[in-house]
Amino acid sequence: MNQFPSIIRVGLIGYGFSGKTFHKPLLMAEPRMRITCVASSDSVKVRADLPDVAVDADPIALMAREDIDLVVIATPNEHHAPLARQALLSGKNVVVDKPFTLTLAQARELRALAAQQGRLLSVFHNRRWDSDFLSVKAAIATGLVGRVAHFESHIDRFRPVVRKRWRENAEPGGGLWFDLGPHLADQALCLFGLPLAVHGDLMMQRDGALSDDWAHVVLEYDRHRVILHGSMLAAGGLTRFVVHGDKGSVLKRKADGQEAQLLAGMTPGDVKWGHDPDPLLAYDENGSEREVPALQGDQRGYYAGIADALTGAGPNPVPPIQALAVMAVIDAANRSTREKASVGLNLTDEEIATWP
Missing domain, CATH: 3.40.50.720 (NAD(P)-binding Rossmann-like Domain)
Known part of the structure; x- marks a missing residue:
């Protein structure tokens, strides 16, 4: 290097x-x-x-x-x-x-x-450094929900009018699944590793839609399921993450705010950068609810990792094999939608063995 x-x-x-x-x-x-x-x-x-x-x-x-x-x-x-x-x-x-x-x-x-x-x-894959994901990841790692049985990850929006931009056109790489699916899939793989199979359901819901604007993808593991969901017709009642386990549940309602901060002109590293005022809601075996403060997000971690990798101070934060696995999930969901059945990841033995 x-x-x-x-x-x-x-x-x-x-x-x-x-x-x-x-x-x-x-x-x-x-x-x-x-x-x-x-x-x-x-x-x-x-x-x-x-x-x-x-x-x-x-x-x-x-x-x-x-x-x-x-x-x-x-x-x-x-x-x-x-x-x-x-x-x-x-x-x-x-x-x-x-x-x-x-x-x-x-x-x-x-x-x-x-x-x-x-x-x-x-x-x-900058959303590895989002406050919502880091908070849920920590809750799972510390055993707050016990063994995970059910995991949901949503990126839902309300954009009922199809916009004239390449992301919503009928062209290679267009559509919601190619846009938001990589974020959802990458976070899931970071938490749970490679699934045994994928069941995908992609469709166009809005009037005038030219590419998929609704995605519901289930990653099948041995003892739990992961649901990845995205929609352009969700005006309210939104939840970013839901996790159920054998010791309790965790709910994260609002999404990380760094994109909104960047759009508002905030400079990464400012005092409020990555601050998330929306706590996790944690439920124990008795159904009692308590709030757990959300961790701070900081997408600067990605390019800090790249600088470390180039100067020999650390590893590549997102090596090609991890990105390739994300593309295998994207591909599997597309194939599953066409075949209307669960399908396996189209990865070689070497790729599976190399994936961390």
Whole structure:
């Protein structure tokens, strides 16, 4: 792995919602990194935020720059794999926004290419550092619910009108499951490992929908079930997490607030950054309820982990094999929806053995 004695120079490809809202502020909050160049067709928007950063409309030209150590890809989903491939072939270390790729074949190719090139390849699963997930993870780890029997993870919204944007179009990588599924699946795999089978149910519910806007996916384990759910027609009564076990239950009502804080212009690391005022509700064997304060979220942990990995101070926070497993869940849910039956993960013996 490359060693960086001072500053890691970053080339950011894409300055749409993800690049501007998430990657830019989190990269700027990591003192060991500096954004050197942005590839975007909207140079005016980039320069309004980053007046001292070079802008190039051509991502290939960005990859060829000698003053770039790490390429961050924050483009529409269908461009993730080809741009990551080219960046690796250009000798760069690479971070890809989720979803990793559109297919398992692409994910496998990139994993092998990164190993061949001796470069870091990681996927931006930033919601491992969300307050809601960290709080529920801690509750499970400390035995608050005992052995988990039932786990639900919801990302529900109320957007009844289909918007004109690529995420909601009928194009490769569009739809709610490709958008939110990687977050839901990655968190579940972090907690419970690889499932035995997946049962998926994806559909279009809204008038004028062009891609799936409702997803209900069940991960089947030996003694428990994990439900991953997303909807665009949920106006109220929302719950982020529900966990039932043989010693009690835990409920997390509201979601992590870091995205809302970023949209409001808060700088990562500010006094209120990642603070979550919504406690867990914990229920014991007798049904008695008590509040457990939520842990603080901090998505800066992702790029801190990347900096550690590049400088030899720590491991890759999201190595390719973990991102590939997420894509196996995404793929399985799609196959299950078509076949109307539970299906297994399409992973090789080597991939299963390598997954932590």
